[in-house]
Amino acid sequence: MLKRNNQVKTRLNDEEYFRLHRLAQMSGCTVSAFIRRCCLDEKRHIIIDREISCQIYNEMNAIGRNINQLARVANITKKFLMKKYYRFWTGNRSCAGLWIGVLEE
Numbered sequence: 001m002l003k004r005n006n007q008v009k010t011r012l013n014d015e016e017y018f019r020l021h022r023l024a025q026m027s028g029c030t031v032s033a034f035i036r037r038c039c040l041d042e043k044r045h046i047i048i049d050r051e052i053s054c055q056i057y058n059e060m061n062a063i064g065r066n067i068n069q070l071a072r073v074a075n076i077t078k079k080f081l082m083k084k085y086y087r088f089w090t091g092n093r094s095c096a097g098l099w100i101g102v103l104e105e
Helices: 013-029 031-040 050-090 095-105
Strands: none
Touching: 013 031
């Protein structure tokens, strides 16, 4: 491993300082290693804030619930239309009544 002899100094306000330390902690490395990775690596590392990822997760769950509700309405509507078409095509009310009973269960 190469010995690191050079230092780079910079000034940060309190908000920047705490953000830097939080991002380094979230990435699982020291502040120095985090700065080296961000500045010198050719690969870019994406760091996702946990609060934002929780918000995204909750939004995706809400979207999933909405899709399930739409699917349920579509299936109910399909059953309703099947009843109407069956009555129309058969014209036999006794058979239609049995078919409707099966669909409602």
